[in-house]
Amino acid sequence: MRPGLPFASQLLKGTTPLLVLAVIGEGELYGYEIAQRVREQSGGAFAPSEGSLYPALHRLEADGALVASWRHSDRGPRRRYYGLTDRGRGLLAESRAEWGAFVRTVNQVTVDGR
Amino acid sequence: MSDPIRPTDSQLYLARVAAQLGLPPGVEREIVEELASHVADATEALASEGLTAGQAEREALARLGNPEALADDIRRAQQTTRRLATAGARATVSFARAGFWWLLVSYLLLFVTAIAVWILMSAVHSMLPDADPPLGTVTTFGAMAFVWVVGAFFGAREAVLVAATVARRPVVQVGRWGAALGAPVVALWALAIFEAELDWLAVLGLLLVPVAFVAGCLAGPRVRRPDHPRRWAAAAAVTAMILAAAVAVGAPSARVSGEPPISGDMGFERVAPKLPKGSEPMYDSAGAGLPDGTIALFKWSPAAAFAGWHDLRLEAWRGEPTGAQGIAPDAVAPFATAVPEVADGTLTASLRVQGRPGVSHYWVVLTGLDGSGRRFMLESPFSGWTTFHGSVADWVTGVVAPAP
Numbered sequence: 001m002r003p004g005l006p007f008a009s010q011l012l013k014g015t016t017p018l019l020v021l022a023v024i025g026e027g028e029l030y031g032y033e034i035a036q037r038v039r040e041q042s043g044g045a046f047a048p049s050e051g052s053l054y055p056a057l058h059r060l061e062a063d064g065a066l067v068a069s070w071r072h073s074d075r076g077p078r079r080r081y082y083g084l085t086d087r088g089r090g091l092l093a094e095s096r097a098e099w100g101a102f103v104r105t106v107n108q109v110t111v112d113g114r
Numbered sequence: 115m116s117d118p119i120r121p122t123d124s125q126l127y128l129a130r131v132a133a134q135l136g137l138p139p140g141v142e143r144e145i146v147e148e149l150a151s152h153v154a155d156a157t158e159a160l161a162s163e164g165l166t167a168g169q170a171e172r173e174a175l176a177r178l179g180n181p182e183a184l185a186d187d188i189r190r191a192q193q194t195t196r197r198l199a200t201a202g203a204r205a206t207v208s209f210a211r212a213g214f215w216w217l218l219v220s221y222l223l224l225f226v227t228a229i230a231v232w233i234l235m236s237a238v239h240s241m242l243p244d245a246d247p248p249l250g251t252v253t254t255f256g257a258m259a260f261v262w263v264v265g266a267f268f269g270a271r272e273a274v275l276v277a278a279t280v281a282r283r284p285v286v287q288v289g290r291w292g293a294a295l296g297a298p299v300v301a302l303w304a305l306a307i308f309e310a311e312l313d314w315l316a317v318l319g320l321l322l323v324p325v326a327f328v329a330g331c332l333a334g335p336r337v338r339r340p341d342h343p344r345r346w347a348a349a350a351a352v353t354a355m356i357l358a359a360a361v362a363v364g365a366p367s368a369r370v371s372g373e374p375p376i377s378g379d380m381g382f383e384r385v386a387p388k389l390p391k392g393s394e395p396m397y398d399s400a401g402a403g404l405p406d407g408t409i410a411l412f413k414w415s416p417a418a419a420f421a422g423w424h425d426l427r428l429e430a431w432r433g434e435p436t437g438a439q440g441i442a443p444d445a446v447a448p449f450a451t452a453v454p455e456v457a458d459g460t461l462t463a464s465l466r467v468q469g470r471p472g473v474s475h476y477w478v479v480l481t482g483l484d485g486s487g488r489r490f491m492l493e494s495p496f497s498g499w500t501t502f503h504g505s506v507a508d509w510v511t512g513v514v515a516p517a518p
Contacts, residue, residue, distance in 0.1 A: 051179030055187035
Protein backbone atom coordinates (compact mmCIF):
# COMPACT_ATOMS: atom_id res chain seq x y z
CA MET A 1 0.00 0.00 0.00
CA ARG A 2 1.26 3.46 -0.78
CA PRO A 3 0.40 5.84 2.06
CA GLY A 4 0.75 8.79 -0.29
CA LEU A 5 -2.58 7.93 -1.97
CA PRO A 6 -5.66 9.71 -0.55
CA PHE A 7 -7.47 6.42 0.09
CA ALA A 8 -4.52 4.90 1.91
CA SER A 9 -4.07 8.06 3.92
CA GLN A 10 -7.71 8.01 5.09
CA LEU A 11 -7.49 4.29 5.87
CA LEU A 12 -4.31 4.77 7.84
CA LYS A 13 -5.82 7.61 9.86
CA GLY A 14 -8.72 5.40 10.91
CA THR A 15 -6.45 2.53 11.88
CA THR A 16 -3.91 4.59 13.86
CA PRO A 17 -5.41 3.66 17.27
CA LEU A 18 -5.35 -0.04 16.35
CA LEU A 19 -1.76 0.17 15.13
CA VAL A 20 -0.72 2.06 18.25
CA LEU A 21 -2.41 -0.44 20.57
CA ALA A 22 -0.90 -3.33 18.65
CA VAL A 23 2.71 -2.16 18.91
CA ILE A 24 2.34 -1.06 22.53
CA GLY A 25 0.88 -4.50 23.24
CA GLU A 26 4.34 -5.89 22.64
CA GLY A 27 5.87 -3.74 25.37
CA GLU A 28 6.00 -0.21 26.73
CA LEU A 29 7.14 2.37 24.19
CA TYR A 30 7.44 6.14 23.87
CA GLY A 31 5.98 8.24 21.05
CA TYR A 32 8.89 8.28 18.64
CA GLU A 33 9.51 4.54 19.16
CA ILE A 34 5.85 3.80 18.41
CA ALA A 35 6.06 5.62 15.06
CA GLN A 36 9.31 3.81 14.24
CA ARG A 37 7.93 0.42 15.25
CA VAL A 38 4.86 0.83 13.03
CA ARG A 39 7.06 1.89 10.15
CA GLU A 40 9.44 -1.10 10.63
CA GLN A 41 6.75 -3.72 11.14
CA SER A 42 4.87 -2.55 8.05
CA GLY A 43 8.03 -2.76 6.01
CA GLY A 44 7.93 1.01 5.60
CA ALA A 45 4.46 0.91 4.04
CA PHE A 46 2.76 2.53 7.03
CA ALA A 47 4.13 5.65 8.60
CA PRO A 48 1.49 7.17 10.81
CA SER A 49 1.51 10.94 10.56
CA GLU A 50 3.40 12.09 13.59
CA GLY A 51 0.88 14.88 13.93
CA SER A 52 -1.93 12.32 14.36
CA LEU A 53 0.09 9.99 16.57
CA TYR A 54 0.09 12.17 19.68
CA PRO A 55 -3.63 13.04 19.61
CA ALA A 56 -4.31 9.29 19.24
CA LEU A 57 -2.05 8.46 22.18
CA HIS A 58 -3.65 11.11 24.36
CA ARG A 59 -7.15 10.01 23.38
CA LEU A 60 -6.38 6.38 24.26
CA GLU A 61 -4.86 7.50 27.55
CA ALA A 62 -7.89 9.66 28.35
CA ASP A 63 -10.14 6.69 27.60
CA GLY A 64 -8.17 4.57 30.04
CA ALA A 65 -6.70 2.25 27.40
CA LEU A 66 -3.14 3.44 27.96
CA VAL A 67 -1.18 4.44 31.00
CA ALA A 68 1.77 6.80 30.69
CA SER A 69 4.85 7.30 32.83
CA TRP A 70 7.96 9.42 32.52
CA ARG A 71 11.34 7.72 32.46
CA HIS A 72 14.79 9.18 32.31
CA SER A 73 16.94 8.19 29.42
CA ASP A 74 20.68 7.46 29.43
CA ARG A 75 21.03 10.04 26.70
CA GLY A 76 18.74 12.87 25.71
CA PRO A 77 15.59 14.12 27.42
CA ARG A 78 13.30 12.01 29.60
CA ARG A 79 10.57 10.22 27.70
CA ARG A 80 6.93 9.44 28.20
CA TYR A 81 6.33 5.70 27.95
CA TYR A 82 2.94 4.22 27.19
CA GLY A 83 1.73 0.83 28.30
CA LEU A 84 -1.56 -1.03 27.91
CA THR A 85 -4.05 -1.15 30.74
CA ASP A 86 -6.50 -4.04 31.15
CA ARG A 87 -9.02 -1.86 29.37
CA GLY A 88 -6.47 -1.31 26.61
CA ARG A 89 -5.86 -5.04 26.23
CA GLY A 90 -9.59 -5.59 25.94
CA LEU A 91 -9.87 -2.79 23.40
CA LEU A 92 -6.99 -4.26 21.39
CA ALA A 93 -8.66 -7.68 21.29
CA GLU A 94 -11.95 -6.11 20.21
CA SER A 95 -10.28 -3.93 17.60
CA ARG A 96 -8.38 -6.90 16.14
CA ALA A 97 -11.59 -8.89 15.86
CA GLU A 98 -13.40 -5.93 14.27
CA TRP A 99 -10.53 -5.38 11.87
CA GLY A 100 -10.51 -9.07 10.88
CA ALA A 101 -14.23 -8.97 10.20
CA PHE A 102 -13.84 -5.74 8.25
CA VAL A 103 -11.05 -7.18 6.08
CA ARG A 104 -13.06 -10.34 5.41
CA THR A 105 -16.08 -8.29 4.41
CA VAL A 106 -14.07 -6.00 2.15
CA ASN A 107 -12.40 -9.07 0.60
CA GLN A 108 -15.77 -10.66 -0.05
CA VAL A 109 -16.70 -7.67 -2.14
CA THR A 110 -13.42 -6.70 -3.71
CA VAL A 111 -11.66 -10.06 -4.15
CA ASP A 112 -14.06 -13.03 -3.79
CA GLY A 113 -16.88 -11.26 -5.60
CA ARG A 114 -14.88 -10.60 -8.77
CA MET B 115 25.63 25.77 17.00
CA SER B 116 22.52 27.80 17.64
CA ASP B 117 22.58 31.36 18.79
CA PRO B 118 21.86 31.26 22.55
CA ILE B 119 19.78 34.43 22.31
CA ARG B 120 17.73 33.61 19.20
CA PRO B 121 15.21 30.83 19.80
CA THR B 122 15.57 27.70 17.68
CA ASP B 123 12.90 26.52 15.25
CA SER B 124 11.91 23.85 17.76
CA GLN B 125 11.52 26.38 20.55
CA LEU B 126 9.36 28.60 18.37
CA TYR B 127 7.27 25.63 17.26
CA LEU B 128 6.74 24.37 20.80
CA ALA B 129 5.93 27.88 22.04
CA ARG B 130 3.17 28.06 19.41
CA VAL B 131 1.85 24.66 20.54
CA ALA B 132 1.85 25.77 24.19
CA ALA B 133 0.11 29.04 23.38
CA GLN B 134 -2.62 27.20 21.47
CA LEU B 135 -3.14 24.46 24.07
CA GLY B 136 -4.43 26.76 26.83
CA LEU B 137 -4.37 23.92 29.37
CA PRO B 138 -3.30 23.98 33.03
CA PRO B 139 0.44 24.67 33.34
CA GLY B 140 1.37 21.17 34.57
CA VAL B 141 -0.48 19.42 31.73
CA GLU B 142 0.84 21.86 29.16
CA ARG B 143 4.41 21.38 30.35
CA GLU B 144 4.17 17.60 29.98
CA ILE B 145 2.75 17.79 26.44
CA VAL B 146 5.42 20.24 25.31
CA GLU B 147 8.16 18.16 26.93
CA GLU B 148 6.89 15.03 25.19
CA LEU B 149 6.85 16.78 21.81
CA ALA B 150 10.32 18.25 22.46
CA SER B 151 11.67 14.79 23.15
CA HIS B 152 10.05 13.54 19.94
CA VAL B 153 11.59 16.37 17.90
CA ALA B 154 15.01 15.69 19.42
CA ASP B 155 14.80 11.96 18.54
CA ALA B 156 13.50 12.63 15.04
CA THR B 157 16.15 15.31 14.40
CA GLU B 158 18.90 12.98 15.52
CA ALA B 159 17.61 10.16 13.30
CA LEU B 160 17.27 12.45 10.27
CA ALA B 161 20.74 13.91 10.82
CA SER B 162 22.15 10.39 10.89
CA GLU B 163 20.59 9.88 7.43
CA GLY B 164 22.72 12.73 6.06
CA LEU B 165 20.69 15.91 6.60
CA THR B 166 22.31 18.93 8.18
CA ALA B 167 21.25 19.76 11.75
CA GLY B 168 19.05 22.61 10.55
CA GLN B 169 17.45 20.56 7.77
CA ALA B 170 16.85 17.66 10.14
CA GLU B 171 15.17 19.88 12.72
CA ARG B 172 12.95 21.53 10.11
CA GLU B 173 11.99 18.15 8.64
CA ALA B 174 11.18 16.75 12.09
CA LEU B 175 8.92 19.73 12.77
CA ALA B 176 7.32 19.49 9.34
CA ARG B 177 6.34 15.88 10.06
CA LEU B 178 4.49 17.00 13.18
CA GLY B 179 2.48 19.39 11.02
CA ASN B 180 0.98 22.76 11.84
CA PRO B 181 1.60 23.54 15.54
CA GLU B 182 -1.81 25.12 16.15
CA ALA B 183 -3.63 22.19 14.52
CA LEU B 184 -1.56 19.72 16.53
CA ALA B 185 -2.33 21.60 19.76
CA ASP B 186 -6.05 21.64 18.94
CA ASP B 187 -6.07 17.89 18.19
CA ILE B 188 -4.21 17.06 21.39
CA ARG B 189 -6.46 19.28 23.50
CA ARG B 190 -9.60 17.73 22.02
CA ALA B 191 -8.19 14.27 22.62
CA GLN B 192 -7.60 15.15 26.26
CA GLN B 193 -11.05 16.58 26.94
CA THR B 194 -13.30 13.60 27.51
CA THR B 195 -16.63 13.42 29.29
CA ARG B 196 -15.14 10.85 31.65
CA ARG B 197 -12.48 13.31 32.76
CA LEU B 198 -15.05 16.08 33.15
CA ALA B 199 -17.15 13.92 35.48
CA THR B 200 -14.09 12.90 37.49
CA ALA B 201 -13.01 16.55 37.71
CA GLY B 202 -16.26 17.51 39.44
CA ALA B 203 -15.81 14.90 42.15
CA ARG B 204 -12.10 15.64 42.59
CA ALA B 205 -12.76 19.39 42.81
CA THR B 206 -15.28 18.86 45.61
CA VAL B 207 -12.84 16.75 47.59
CA SER B 208 -10.01 19.24 46.97
CA PHE B 209 -12.19 22.14 48.09
CA ALA B 210 -13.04 20.37 51.34
CA ARG B 211 -9.47 19.27 52.00
CA ALA B 212 -7.70 22.54 51.14
CA GLY B 213 -10.45 24.58 52.80
CA PHE B 214 -10.07 22.58 56.00
CA TRP B 215 -6.29 22.95 56.08
CA TRP B 216 -6.38 26.68 55.51
CA LEU B 217 -9.13 27.06 58.04
CA LEU B 218 -6.95 25.26 60.56
CA VAL B 219 -3.83 27.22 59.67
CA SER B 220 -5.52 30.60 59.80
CA TYR B 221 -7.31 29.83 63.05
CA LEU B 222 -4.09 28.73 64.70
CA LEU B 223 -2.32 31.84 63.42
CA LEU B 224 -5.18 33.93 64.76
CA PHE B 225 -4.91 32.19 68.11
CA VAL B 226 -1.13 32.67 68.23
CA THR B 227 -1.54 36.34 67.39
CA ALA B 228 -4.21 36.76 70.07
CA ILE B 229 -2.02 35.18 72.74
CA ALA B 230 1.01 37.20 71.66
CA VAL B 231 -0.99 40.43 71.79
CA TRP B 232 -2.42 39.41 75.14
CA ILE B 233 1.06 38.86 76.56
CA LEU B 234 2.29 42.12 75.09
CA MET B 235 -0.64 44.13 76.41
CA SER B 236 -0.43 42.50 79.80
CA ALA B 237 3.25 43.36 79.95
CA VAL B 238 2.61 47.00 79.20
CA HIS B 239 -0.58 47.14 81.21
CA SER B 240 0.81 49.64 83.67
CA MET B 241 1.26 52.03 80.75
CA LEU B 242 -2.18 51.26 79.27
CA PRO B 243 -4.51 50.81 82.24
CA ASP B 244 -7.65 50.89 80.11
CA ALA B 245 -6.42 48.27 77.66
CA ASP B 246 -8.41 45.08 77.69
CA PRO B 247 -6.38 42.09 76.53
CA PRO B 248 -8.14 40.83 73.40
CA LEU B 249 -7.76 37.07 73.82
CA GLY B 250 -11.44 36.53 74.52
CA THR B 251 -12.72 38.66 71.69
CA VAL B 252 -10.28 37.60 69.02
CA THR B 253 -11.02 33.93 69.45
CA THR B 254 -14.80 34.30 69.41
CA PHE B 255 -16.87 33.29 66.44
CA GLY B 256 -16.69 36.81 65.02
CA ALA B 257 -13.03 36.30 64.32
CA MET B 258 -13.67 32.70 63.31
CA ALA B 259 -15.82 33.94 60.43
CA PHE B 260 -12.72 35.47 58.85
CA VAL B 261 -11.04 32.12 59.14
CA TRP B 262 -13.87 30.74 56.98
CA VAL B 263 -13.06 33.47 54.45
CA VAL B 264 -9.47 32.24 54.20
CA GLY B 265 -10.67 28.64 53.89
CA ALA B 266 -13.15 29.55 51.12
CA PHE B 267 -10.50 31.37 49.10
CA PHE B 268 -7.84 28.68 49.22
CA GLY B 269 -10.36 25.86 48.96
CA ALA B 270 -11.77 27.38 45.76
CA ARG B 271 -8.29 28.01 44.39
CA GLU B 272 -7.22 24.41 44.91
CA ALA B 273 -10.50 23.03 43.55
CA VAL B 274 -10.14 25.04 40.32
CA LEU B 275 -6.56 23.93 39.78
CA VAL B 276 -7.37 20.28 40.42
CA ALA B 277 -10.51 20.37 38.25
CA ALA B 278 -8.66 22.09 35.39
CA THR B 279 -5.87 19.54 35.55
CA VAL B 280 -8.19 16.54 35.70
CA ALA B 281 -10.62 17.84 33.05
CA ARG B 282 -7.79 19.18 30.87
CA ARG B 283 -9.53 22.51 30.51
CA PRO B 284 -8.14 26.04 30.73
CA VAL B 285 -7.86 27.27 34.32
CA VAL B 286 -9.68 30.52 33.47
CA GLN B 287 -12.61 28.58 31.99
CA VAL B 288 -12.81 26.19 34.95
CA GLY B 289 -12.54 29.16 37.34
CA ARG B 290 -15.60 30.74 35.71
CA TRP B 291 -17.54 27.48 35.85
CA GLY B 292 -16.52 26.98 39.47
CA ALA B 293 -17.61 30.49 40.43
CA ALA B 294 -20.93 30.16 38.59
CA LEU B 295 -21.76 26.70 39.95
CA GLY B 296 -20.19 26.89 43.40
CA ALA B 297 -20.93 30.45 44.50
CA PRO B 298 -24.72 29.93 44.87
CA VAL B 299 -24.10 26.80 46.96
CA VAL B 300 -21.47 28.48 49.12
CA ALA B 301 -23.63 31.59 49.50
CA LEU B 302 -26.64 29.46 50.48
CA TRP B 303 -24.56 27.70 53.12
CA ALA B 304 -22.84 30.81 54.52
CA LEU B 305 -25.85 33.09 54.49
CA ALA B 306 -28.89 30.88 55.07
CA ILE B 307 -27.96 27.42 56.33
CA PHE B 308 -25.04 27.96 58.68
CA GLU B 309 -26.24 29.07 62.12
CA ALA B 310 -24.17 30.31 65.02
CA GLU B 311 -24.04 32.96 67.69
CA LEU B 312 -23.51 36.00 65.52
CA ASP B 313 -22.27 39.50 66.08
CA TRP B 314 -21.51 42.20 63.52
CA LEU B 315 -18.02 40.86 62.95
CA ALA B 316 -19.32 37.35 62.30
CA VAL B 317 -22.01 38.61 59.92
CA LEU B 318 -19.44 40.62 57.98
CA GLY B 319 -17.13 37.61 57.83
CA LEU B 320 -19.88 35.29 56.62
CA LEU B 321 -20.99 37.81 53.99
CA LEU B 322 -17.42 37.74 52.70
CA VAL B 323 -17.29 33.93 52.44
CA PRO B 324 -19.03 33.70 49.00
CA VAL B 325 -17.00 36.70 47.84
CA ALA B 326 -13.81 34.93 48.89
CA PHE B 327 -14.97 31.77 47.11
CA VAL B 328 -15.51 33.64 43.84
CA ALA B 329 -12.17 35.43 44.24
CA GLY B 330 -10.53 32.06 44.88
CA CYS B 331 -12.06 30.66 41.67
CA LEU B 332 -11.22 33.60 39.44
CA ALA B 333 -8.04 35.08 40.89
CA GLY B 334 -6.84 32.31 43.19
CA PRO B 335 -4.90 30.33 40.56
CA ARG B 336 -2.79 33.43 39.89
CA VAL B 337 -1.79 33.55 43.55
CA ARG B 338 1.35 31.58 44.22
CA ARG B 339 0.55 28.44 46.14
CA PRO B 340 1.74 28.82 49.73
CA ASP B 341 4.12 26.03 50.49
CA HIS B 342 3.33 23.28 52.92
CA PRO B 343 0.13 24.39 54.70
CA ARG B 344 0.42 21.33 56.95
CA ARG B 345 3.80 22.49 58.20
CA TRP B 346 2.37 25.93 58.80
CA ALA B 347 -0.47 24.39 60.78
CA ALA B 348 1.93 22.28 62.83
CA ALA B 349 4.23 25.24 63.49
CA ALA B 350 1.32 27.45 64.47
CA ALA B 351 -0.08 24.75 66.76
CA VAL B 352 3.26 24.26 68.52
CA THR B 353 3.73 28.02 68.90
CA ALA B 354 0.20 28.35 70.25
CA MET B 355 0.83 25.65 72.82
CA ILE B 356 4.10 27.26 73.92
CA LEU B 357 2.50 30.68 74.23
CA ALA B 358 -0.53 29.24 76.01
CA ALA B 359 1.80 27.50 78.47
CA ALA B 360 3.68 30.75 78.97
CA VAL B 361 0.40 32.53 79.69
CA ALA B 362 -0.61 29.81 82.15
CA VAL B 363 2.58 29.74 84.19
CA GLY B 364 4.24 33.09 83.92
CA ALA B 365 2.31 35.79 82.17
CA PRO B 366 1.64 38.87 84.23
CA SER B 367 -1.76 38.83 85.88
CA ALA B 368 -2.31 42.52 85.44
CA ARG B 369 -5.70 42.09 83.88
CA VAL B 370 -8.20 44.81 84.64
CA SER B 371 -10.08 43.94 87.81
CA GLY B 372 -13.29 45.25 89.23
CA GLU B 373 -16.13 46.95 87.47
CA PRO B 374 -15.42 49.53 84.78
CA PRO B 375 -16.17 53.10 85.88
CA ILE B 376 -19.84 53.99 85.72
CA SER B 377 -20.58 57.43 84.40
CA GLY B 378 -23.65 59.54 85.18
CA ASP B 379 -26.96 57.71 85.38
CA MET B 380 -25.90 55.17 82.76
CA GLY B 381 -28.14 56.64 80.09
CA PHE B 382 -31.46 55.95 81.86
CA GLU B 383 -32.41 59.61 81.50
CA ARG B 384 -33.21 58.65 77.90
CA VAL B 385 -35.81 56.14 79.15
CA ALA B 386 -37.72 58.20 81.72
CA PRO B 387 -37.02 60.01 84.98
CA LYS B 388 -36.97 58.03 88.21
CA LEU B 389 -39.85 58.48 90.65
CA PRO B 390 -39.20 60.79 93.57
CA LYS B 391 -38.25 58.98 96.78
CA GLY B 392 -41.28 57.74 98.69
CA SER B 393 -43.66 57.87 95.74
CA GLU B 394 -42.85 54.40 94.34
CA PRO B 395 -45.74 51.89 94.17
CA MET B 396 -45.53 49.17 96.82
CA TYR B 397 -45.29 45.75 95.22
CA ASP B 398 -43.27 42.57 95.06
CA SER B 399 -41.61 41.87 91.74
CA ALA B 400 -39.75 39.08 90.09
CA GLY B 401 -37.92 39.27 86.82
CA ALA B 402 -35.75 36.86 85.00
CA GLY B 403 -34.22 36.13 81.67
CA LEU B 404 -35.24 32.61 80.81
CA PRO B 405 -32.45 30.03 80.68
CA ASP B 406 -32.43 29.95 76.89
CA GLY B 407 -32.02 33.72 76.81
CA THR B 408 -35.04 34.21 74.63
CA ILE B 409 -37.50 36.01 76.86
CA ALA B 410 -37.32 38.33 79.82
CA LEU B 411 -40.30 37.55 82.04
CA PHE B 412 -41.57 39.86 84.78
CA LYS B 413 -44.29 39.73 87.41
CA TRP B 414 -45.49 42.37 89.82
CA SER B 415 -47.99 41.83 92.57
CA PRO B 416 -50.35 43.09 93.60
CA ALA B 417 -51.39 44.63 90.35
CA ALA B 418 -53.47 47.09 92.37
CA ALA B 419 -50.26 48.85 93.38
CA PHE B 420 -50.23 50.38 89.90
CA ALA B 421 -53.79 51.63 90.11
CA GLY B 422 -52.82 55.29 89.71
CA TRP B 423 -50.70 54.64 86.66
CA HIS B 424 -51.72 54.11 83.09
CA ASP B 425 -50.17 53.17 79.76
CA LEU B 426 -47.77 50.82 81.53
CA ARG B 427 -44.95 49.55 79.31
CA LEU B 428 -42.18 47.07 79.76
CA GLU B 429 -39.33 48.35 77.62
CA ALA B 430 -36.14 46.57 76.55
CA TRP B 431 -33.18 48.81 75.71
CA ARG B 432 -29.92 47.84 74.11
CA GLY B 433 -27.13 48.01 76.65
CA GLU B 434 -23.43 48.72 76.37
CA PRO B 435 -21.68 45.58 75.05
CA THR B 436 -19.46 45.53 78.16
CA GLY B 437 -22.58 45.24 80.28
CA ALA B 438 -21.74 47.59 83.12
CA GLN B 439 -21.93 50.94 81.34
CA GLY B 440 -25.71 51.13 81.18
CA ILE B 441 -27.73 51.82 78.07
CA ALA B 442 -25.81 52.05 74.79
CA PRO B 443 -25.02 55.71 73.99
CA ASP B 444 -26.63 55.45 70.55
CA ALA B 445 -29.82 53.77 71.77
CA VAL B 446 -32.62 56.34 71.51
CA ALA B 447 -35.61 54.01 71.73
CA PRO B 448 -36.39 50.58 73.15
CA PHE B 449 -35.81 47.70 70.77
CA ALA B 450 -38.85 45.91 72.18
CA THR B 451 -41.85 46.83 74.29
CA ALA B 452 -44.69 44.89 75.90
CA VAL B 453 -47.89 45.89 77.60
CA PRO B 454 -48.29 44.17 80.97
CA GLU B 455 -51.45 42.20 81.58
CA VAL B 456 -53.28 41.52 84.79
CA ALA B 457 -53.95 37.91 85.72
CA ASP B 458 -54.94 36.62 89.17
CA GLY B 459 -54.09 39.99 90.70
CA THR B 460 -50.60 39.93 89.28
CA LEU B 461 -49.19 42.18 86.56
CA THR B 462 -47.25 40.11 84.06
CA ALA B 463 -45.24 40.99 80.97
CA SER B 464 -42.65 39.29 78.87
CA LEU B 465 -40.34 40.47 76.14
CA ARG B 466 -38.41 38.75 73.45
CA VAL B 467 -34.80 39.87 73.83
CA GLN B 468 -33.00 37.12 71.94
CA GLY B 469 -32.48 37.25 68.18
CA ARG B 470 -31.97 41.00 68.07
CA PRO B 471 -29.06 41.91 65.81
CA GLY B 472 -26.41 43.86 67.68
CA VAL B 473 -27.90 43.26 71.14
CA SER B 474 -25.63 41.35 73.48
CA HIS B 475 -26.64 43.09 76.71
CA TYR B 476 -30.05 44.53 77.49
CA TRP B 477 -31.85 46.54 80.16
CA VAL B 478 -35.52 46.04 80.92
CA VAL B 479 -37.50 48.91 82.46
CA LEU B 480 -41.13 49.25 83.54
CA THR B 481 -42.52 52.70 82.77
CA GLY B 482 -45.91 54.31 83.12
CA LEU B 483 -47.74 57.63 82.90
CA ASP B 484 -48.86 59.42 86.04
CA GLY B 485 -52.05 61.41 86.38
CA SER B 486 -50.47 64.44 84.73
CA GLY B 487 -49.36 62.40 81.72
CA ARG B 488 -45.64 62.29 82.58
CA ARG B 489 -43.80 59.00 82.05
CA PHE B 490 -41.65 57.63 84.86
CA MET B 491 -39.51 54.58 85.52
CA LEU B 492 -41.48 52.59 88.04
CA GLU B 493 -38.73 50.34 89.30
CA SER B 494 -35.01 49.77 89.06
CA PRO B 495 -33.88 48.47 85.69
CA PHE B 496 -33.09 44.82 85.25
CA SER B 497 -30.26 43.76 82.96
CA GLY B 498 -29.22 40.54 81.29
CA TRP B 499 -27.10 39.02 78.59
CA THR B 500 -28.35 37.58 75.36
CA THR B 501 -27.03 36.38 72.05
CA PHE B 502 -28.11 36.29 68.46
CA HIS B 503 -28.20 32.68 67.35
CA GLY B 504 -29.14 32.10 63.76
CA SER B 505 -28.05 32.58 60.19
CA VAL B 506 -26.95 35.73 58.40
CA ALA B 507 -30.35 35.76 56.68
CA ASP B 508 -32.03 35.76 60.12
CA TRP B 509 -29.74 38.61 61.15
CA VAL B 510 -30.56 40.69 58.09
CA THR B 511 -34.25 39.99 58.58
CA GLY B 512 -33.92 41.10 62.19
CA VAL B 513 -32.34 44.38 61.09
CA VAL B 514 -34.74 45.10 58.24
CA ALA B 515 -37.92 43.85 59.88
CA PRO B 516 -37.39 43.39 63.63
CA ALA B 517 -39.68 40.93 65.37
CA PRO B 518 -42.30 42.68 67.52
